[in-house]
Amino acid sequence: MKIRKDIDLLPSYSANEFQADIILDANESAFNIPLSLQNIIADLIKNYTFNRYPPINAFNLRTTIAKRYNLTANEVQVGNGSSSLIANVCQLFAGSENKILYPAPSFSMYETYIRLAQCTPVAYPLTENFDLDIPALIKKIELEQPNLVIICNPNNPTGNLSKPEQLELLLQNTSCPILIDEAYIEFSCNKSMTAYLEHYPQLIILRTFSKAYALANLRLGYILGNSNFIELLNKIILPYPVSGLNLAIGNCVFENLILYQAQIQTIITERNRVNEALQQFGFTTIKSATNFIFFYGASAQQMQSLATTLAQAKIAIRNFTNNATLKHGIRLTIGTPNENTQVLQLIKQYTVQEGR
Structure with a gap:
Protein backbone atom coordinates (compact mmCIF):
# COMPACT_ATOMS: atom_id res chain seq x y z
CA MET A 1 0.00 0.00 0.00
CA LYS A 2 1.47 3.33 -1.07
CA ILE A 3 0.79 6.04 1.50
CA ARG A 4 2.43 9.31 2.49
CA LYS A 5 5.95 8.51 3.65
CA ASP A 6 5.63 10.60 6.82
CA ILE A 7 2.44 8.95 8.12
CA ASP A 8 4.30 5.97 9.58
CA LEU A 9 6.37 8.36 11.67
CA LEU A 10 3.34 9.91 13.39
CA PRO A 11 2.48 8.71 16.89
CA SER A 12 -1.06 7.48 17.52
CA TYR A 13 -3.12 9.31 20.12
CA SER A 14 -3.55 7.02 23.11
CA ALA A 15 -6.06 7.10 25.94
CA ASN A 16 -6.41 4.92 29.01
CA GLU A 17 -9.01 2.24 28.38
CA PHE A 18 -8.70 -0.05 31.39
CA GLN A 19 -11.85 -0.64 33.43
CA ALA A 20 -11.72 2.01 36.15
CA ASP A 21 -14.15 2.66 38.98
CA ILE A 22 -13.08 6.31 39.22
CA ILE A 23 -12.19 7.97 35.89
CA LEU A 24 -9.86 10.93 36.39
CA ASP A 25 -7.61 10.73 33.34
CA ALA A 26 -9.38 12.52 30.46
CA ASN A 27 -10.28 15.93 31.98
CA GLU A 28 -13.96 15.33 31.38
CA SER A 29 -16.46 17.17 33.55
CA ALA A 30 -17.15 15.42 36.85
CA PHE A 31 -20.85 16.11 36.24
CA ASN A 32 -23.35 15.39 33.50
CA ILE A 33 -25.18 18.34 31.95
CA PRO A 34 -27.65 19.98 34.39
CA LEU A 35 -30.93 18.07 34.80
CA SER A 36 -33.12 20.97 33.66
CA LEU A 37 -31.04 21.17 30.48
CA GLN A 38 -31.38 17.41 29.98
CA ASN A 39 -35.16 17.87 29.97
CA ILE A 40 -34.95 20.63 27.36
CA ILE A 41 -32.77 18.45 25.14
CA ALA A 42 -35.09 15.45 25.60
CA ASP A 43 -37.99 17.52 24.26
CA LEU A 44 -35.82 18.68 21.36
CA ILE A 45 -34.95 15.10 20.39
CA LYS A 46 -38.61 14.01 20.44
CA ASN A 256 -28.43 28.25 29.17
CA LEU A 257 -24.83 28.67 30.34
CA ILE A 258 -26.04 30.09 33.65
CA LEU A 259 -27.16 26.56 34.56
CA TYR A 260 -23.51 25.48 34.65
CA GLN A 261 -22.30 28.06 37.16
CA ALA A 262 -22.85 25.92 40.26
CA GLN A 263 -21.06 22.84 38.98
CA ILE A 264 -18.15 24.84 37.56
CA GLN A 265 -17.75 26.51 40.95
CA THR A 266 -17.88 23.10 42.66
CA ILE A 267 -15.06 21.88 40.43
CA ILE A 268 -12.98 24.98 41.25
CA THR A 269 -13.62 24.54 44.99
CA GLU A 270 -12.70 20.86 44.79
CA ARG A 271 -9.60 21.67 42.76
CA ASN A 272 -8.40 23.95 45.55
CA ARG A 273 -9.12 21.27 48.17
CA VAL A 274 -7.29 18.57 46.25
CA ASN A 275 -4.36 20.90 45.56
CA GLU A 276 -3.97 21.76 49.26
CA ALA A 277 -4.15 18.11 50.29
CA LEU A 278 -1.51 17.03 47.75
CA GLN A 279 0.84 19.71 49.04
CA GLN A 280 0.24 18.52 52.62
CA PHE A 281 1.19 15.01 51.49
CA GLY A 282 4.54 16.37 50.31
CA PHE A 283 3.96 16.65 46.57
CA THR A 284 4.70 19.68 44.40
CA THR A 285 1.68 20.98 42.49
CA ILE A 286 1.44 23.41 39.60
CA LYS A 287 -1.10 26.15 40.26
CA SER A 288 -4.04 25.15 38.11
CA ALA A 289 -6.64 27.21 36.24
CA THR A 290 -8.28 24.08 34.85
CA ASN A 291 -10.36 21.10 36.00
CA PHE A 292 -7.23 19.05 36.73
CA ILE A 293 -4.06 19.22 38.81
CA PHE A 294 -0.55 18.30 37.73
CA PHE A 295 1.73 17.18 40.56
CA TYR A 296 5.07 15.45 41.06
CA GLY A 297 7.25 14.13 43.85
CA ALA A 298 10.84 13.55 44.81
CA SER A 299 11.60 10.91 42.17
CA ALA A 300 10.30 9.10 39.13
CA GLN A 301 10.26 5.89 41.15
CA GLN A 302 8.01 7.44 43.79
CA MET A 303 5.54 8.69 41.20
CA GLN A 304 5.52 5.42 39.26
CA SER A 305 4.83 3.55 42.48
CA LEU A 306 1.94 5.89 43.25
CA ALA A 307 0.57 5.50 39.70
CA THR A 308 0.67 1.72 40.12
CA THR A 309 -1.13 1.98 43.46
CA LEU A 310 -3.89 4.09 41.88
CA ALA A 311 -4.24 1.72 38.94
CA GLN A 312 -4.53 -1.27 41.26
CA ALA A 313 -7.35 0.57 43.03
CA LYS A 314 -9.05 1.01 39.63
CA ILE A 315 -8.50 4.75 39.57
CA ALA A 316 -7.64 6.14 36.12
CA ILE A 317 -5.15 9.02 36.04
CA ARG A 318 -2.88 10.39 33.30
CA ASN A 319 0.55 8.96 33.94
CA PHE A 320 3.58 11.01 32.85
CA THR A 321 6.03 9.26 35.16
CA ASN A 322 8.16 8.18 32.19
CA ASN A 323 8.44 11.76 30.94
CA ALA A 324 11.39 13.67 32.40
CA THR A 325 10.29 16.88 30.67
CA LEU A 326 7.10 16.71 32.76
CA LYS A 327 9.08 15.93 35.94
CA HIS A 328 7.71 12.37 36.03
CA GLY A 329 4.37 13.79 37.15
CA ILE A 330 0.75 12.74 37.30
CA ARG A 331 -2.25 14.64 35.95
CA LEU A 332 -5.35 14.18 38.09
CA THR A 333 -8.74 15.30 36.80
CA ILE A 334 -10.99 16.80 39.48
CA GLY A 335 -13.86 14.40 40.13
CA THR A 336 -16.94 14.63 42.27
CA PRO A 337 -16.37 15.52 45.95
CA ASN A 338 -16.82 11.87 46.91
CA GLU A 339 -14.39 10.65 44.23
CA ASN A 340 -11.81 13.23 45.25
CA THR A 341 -12.09 12.18 48.90
CA GLN A 342 -11.57 8.52 48.01
CA VAL A 343 -8.51 9.31 45.89
CA LEU A 344 -6.98 11.58 48.51
CA GLN A 345 -7.46 8.95 51.21
CA LEU A 346 -5.65 6.42 49.04
CA ILE A 347 -2.79 8.82 48.29
CA LYS A 348 -2.51 9.65 51.99
CA GLN A 349 -2.31 5.94 52.84
CA TYR A 350 0.38 5.52 50.19
CA THR A 351 2.50 8.36 51.59
CA VAL A 352 2.19 7.03 55.14
CA GLN A 353 3.16 3.52 54.09
CA GLU A 354 6.11 4.85 52.11
CA GLY A 355 7.23 6.94 55.06
CA ARG A 356 6.80 10.26 53.30
Missing part, protein backbone atom coordinates in the same frame (compact mmCIF):
# COMPACT_ATOMS: atom_id res chain seq x y z
CA ASN A 47 -39.40 16.40 17.59
CA TYR A 48 -36.11 16.32 15.74
CA THR A 49 -36.02 15.80 11.95
CA PHE A 50 -33.43 13.06 11.56
CA ASN A 51 -34.01 12.46 7.85
CA ARG A 52 -32.64 15.83 6.69
CA TYR A 53 -29.07 17.06 6.37
CA PRO A 54 -27.94 19.49 9.06
CA PRO A 55 -27.76 23.23 8.30
CA ILE A 56 -24.56 23.55 6.31
CA ASN A 57 -23.52 26.90 7.79
CA ALA A 58 -24.51 26.22 11.45
CA PHE A 59 -25.92 29.76 11.48
CA ASN A 60 -28.08 29.45 14.61
CA LEU A 61 -25.28 28.22 16.87
CA ARG A 62 -22.73 30.61 15.37
CA THR A 63 -25.12 33.51 15.99
CA THR A 64 -25.79 32.45 19.58
CA ILE A 65 -22.06 32.16 20.29
CA ALA A 66 -21.34 35.48 18.55
CA LYS A 67 -23.85 37.38 20.69
CA ARG A 68 -22.08 36.30 23.86
CA TYR A 69 -18.80 37.84 22.68
CA ASN A 70 -20.23 40.88 20.86
CA LEU A 71 -19.16 39.42 17.53
CA THR A 72 -20.96 38.60 14.31
CA ALA A 73 -21.70 35.09 13.06
CA ASN A 74 -19.05 35.68 10.37
CA GLU A 75 -16.43 35.77 13.14
CA VAL A 76 -17.38 32.34 14.50
CA GLN A 77 -17.16 28.79 13.17
CA VAL A 78 -17.94 25.46 14.79
CA GLY A 79 -16.39 22.05 14.35
CA ASN A 80 -16.48 18.40 15.35
CA GLY A 81 -14.60 19.05 18.59
CA SER A 82 -11.97 21.74 18.99
CA SER A 83 -9.27 19.28 17.89
CA SER A 84 -10.70 19.13 14.37
CA LEU A 85 -10.56 22.91 14.22
CA ILE A 86 -6.88 22.90 15.24
CA ALA A 87 -6.24 20.52 12.35
CA ASN A 88 -8.21 22.79 10.00
CA VAL A 89 -6.22 25.86 11.05
CA CYS A 90 -2.94 24.02 10.46
CA GLN A 91 -4.18 23.02 6.99
CA LEU A 92 -4.57 26.70 6.12
CA PHE A 93 -0.79 26.97 6.30
CA ALA A 94 -0.02 23.62 4.65
CA GLY A 95 3.34 23.28 2.94
CA SER A 96 6.83 22.17 3.89
CA GLU A 97 8.11 25.73 3.49
CA ASN A 98 5.78 26.94 6.26
CA LYS A 99 6.53 26.81 9.98
CA ILE A 100 4.17 26.51 12.92
CA LEU A 101 5.39 27.13 16.46
CA TYR A 102 3.85 25.11 19.29
CA PRO A 103 4.53 24.88 23.04
CA ALA A 104 6.38 22.04 24.73
CA PRO A 105 5.44 20.36 26.92
CA SER A 106 1.78 20.77 26.03
CA PHE A 107 -1.10 19.03 24.22
CA SER A 108 0.50 16.12 22.38
CA MET A 109 -1.64 16.45 19.23
CA TYR A 110 -0.33 19.88 18.18
CA GLU A 111 2.75 18.42 16.53
CA THR A 112 0.68 15.71 14.84
CA TYR A 113 -1.74 18.22 13.30
CA ILE A 114 1.19 20.34 12.10
CA ARG A 115 2.84 17.35 10.46
CA LEU A 116 -0.44 16.23 8.87
CA ALA A 117 -0.55 19.65 7.22
CA GLN A 118 3.02 18.96 6.02
CA CYS A 119 4.24 22.07 7.77
CA THR A 120 7.50 22.26 9.70
CA PRO A 121 6.81 21.95 13.45
CA VAL A 122 8.98 24.14 15.67
CA ALA A 123 8.65 23.61 19.42
CA TYR A 124 9.26 26.48 21.79
CA PRO A 125 10.06 25.48 25.37
CA LEU A 126 8.08 26.53 28.41
CA THR A 127 9.96 27.57 31.52
CA GLU A 128 11.02 25.24 34.34
CA ASN A 129 7.60 25.86 35.92
CA PHE A 130 5.81 25.35 32.58
CA ASP A 131 5.04 29.05 32.10
CA LEU A 132 5.27 31.04 28.87
CA ASP A 133 8.44 33.09 28.54
CA ILE A 134 6.98 35.94 26.49
CA PRO A 135 10.26 37.79 25.70
CA ALA A 136 11.88 34.51 24.64
CA LEU A 137 8.87 33.61 22.50
CA ILE A 138 8.95 37.02 20.80
CA LYS A 139 12.61 36.42 19.93
CA LYS A 140 11.77 32.92 18.69
CA ILE A 141 9.10 34.33 16.40
CA GLU A 142 11.52 36.95 15.07
CA LEU A 143 14.08 34.22 14.37
CA GLU A 144 11.81 31.58 12.85
CA GLN A 145 9.28 33.83 11.06
CA PRO A 146 6.48 31.26 11.49
CA ASN A 147 3.16 31.28 9.68
CA LEU A 148 1.29 30.46 12.91
CA VAL A 149 1.96 30.29 16.65
CA ILE A 150 -0.09 27.99 18.90
CA ILE A 151 -0.54 28.75 22.60
CA CYS A 152 -2.35 26.50 25.07
CA ASN A 153 -3.87 28.64 27.83
CA PRO A 154 -4.38 27.27 30.40
CA ASN A 155 -1.75 24.75 29.45
CA ASN A 156 -2.48 21.04 29.21
CA PRO A 157 -1.24 18.87 30.93
CA THR A 158 0.22 21.26 33.52
CA GLY A 159 -2.81 23.51 34.14
CA ASN A 160 -1.04 26.84 34.55
CA LEU A 161 -2.37 30.10 33.12
CA SER A 162 -0.80 33.06 31.34
CA LYS A 163 -2.67 36.24 32.19
CA PRO A 164 -4.26 38.35 29.42
CA GLU A 165 -1.82 41.22 29.91
CA GLN A 166 1.09 38.83 29.32
CA LEU A 167 -0.45 37.55 26.10
CA GLU A 168 -1.27 41.07 24.97
CA LEU A 169 2.44 41.88 25.16
CA LEU A 170 3.00 39.07 22.67
CA LEU A 171 0.24 40.37 20.38
CA GLN A 172 1.69 43.88 20.51
CA ASN A 173 5.08 42.64 19.35
CA THR A 174 4.11 40.16 16.64
CA SER A 175 2.04 40.24 13.47
CA CYS A 176 1.75 36.53 12.62
CA PRO A 177 -1.47 34.66 13.49
CA ILE A 178 -1.66 33.59 17.14
CA LEU A 179 -3.99 30.67 17.93
CA ILE A 180 -4.86 30.49 21.64
CA ASP A 181 -6.38 27.19 22.71
CA GLU A 182 -8.74 28.03 25.61
CA ALA A 183 -10.20 24.55 26.14
CA TYR A 184 -10.18 24.98 29.94
CA ILE A 185 -10.66 28.72 30.27
CA GLU A 186 -14.04 28.48 32.03
CA PHE A 187 -12.20 27.23 35.12
CA SER A 188 -9.82 30.23 35.16
CA CYS A 189 -12.15 32.86 36.65
CA ASN A 190 -12.68 34.81 33.43
CA LYS A 191 -9.14 35.12 32.08
CA SER A 192 -10.17 34.64 28.45
CA MET A 193 -8.66 36.65 25.59
CA THR A 194 -12.00 37.10 23.80
CA ALA A 195 -12.16 40.81 24.70
CA TYR A 196 -8.95 41.36 22.73
CA LEU A 197 -10.31 40.08 19.41
CA GLU A 198 -11.45 43.51 18.26
CA HIS A 199 -8.00 45.01 18.88
CA TYR A 200 -5.75 42.34 17.35
CA PRO A 201 -6.75 40.93 13.94
CA GLN A 202 -4.08 38.21 14.17
CA LEU A 203 -5.71 36.72 17.27
CA ILE A 204 -7.61 33.42 16.93
CA ILE A 205 -9.32 31.77 19.91
CA LEU A 206 -10.32 28.13 20.19
CA ARG A 207 -12.96 26.86 22.64
CA THR A 208 -14.75 23.58 23.37
CA PHE A 209 -18.01 22.25 24.77
CA SER A 210 -16.24 19.12 26.08
CA LYS A 211 -14.89 20.32 29.42
CA ALA A 212 -16.87 22.89 31.43
CA TYR A 213 -20.08 22.23 29.50
CA ALA A 214 -19.91 18.43 29.98
CA LEU A 215 -20.43 17.50 26.32
CA ALA A 216 -17.28 15.46 25.66
CA ASN A 217 -19.44 12.71 24.14
CA LEU A 218 -20.89 15.10 21.56
CA ARG A 219 -17.62 16.38 20.03
CA LEU A 220 -18.35 20.06 19.55
CA GLY A 221 -16.01 23.03 19.50
CA TYR A 222 -15.84 26.55 18.10
CA ILE A 223 -13.33 29.09 16.93
CA LEU A 224 -13.35 32.90 17.07
CA GLY A 225 -11.43 35.18 14.72
CA ASN A 226 -11.78 38.04 12.30
CA SER A 227 -14.20 37.51 9.43
CA ASN A 228 -11.45 37.27 6.78
CA PHE A 229 -9.81 34.43 8.66
CA ILE A 230 -13.13 32.59 9.18
CA GLU A 231 -13.92 32.96 5.46
CA LEU A 232 -10.60 31.29 4.60
CA LEU A 233 -11.18 28.57 7.18
CA ASN A 234 -14.59 27.81 5.66
CA LYS A 235 -12.93 26.95 2.36
CA ILE A 236 -11.22 23.87 3.83
CA ILE A 237 -13.84 22.66 6.32
CA LEU A 238 -15.67 19.66 4.89
CA PRO A 239 -19.44 19.95 4.26
CA TYR A 240 -21.65 19.15 7.25
CA PRO A 241 -18.79 18.78 9.78
CA VAL A 242 -21.19 18.76 12.76
CA SER A 243 -24.44 16.81 13.02
CA GLY A 244 -27.63 18.85 13.14
CA LEU A 245 -28.54 17.33 16.49
CA ASN A 246 -25.20 18.36 17.99
CA LEU A 247 -25.69 21.88 16.64
CA ALA A 248 -29.15 22.06 18.20
CA ILE A 249 -27.92 20.74 21.55
CA GLY A 250 -24.97 23.13 21.46
CA ASN A 251 -27.37 26.00 20.88
CA CYS A 252 -29.49 24.91 23.88
CA VAL A 253 -26.37 24.74 26.02
CA PHE A 254 -25.11 28.17 24.99
CA GLU A 255 -28.48 29.74 25.66
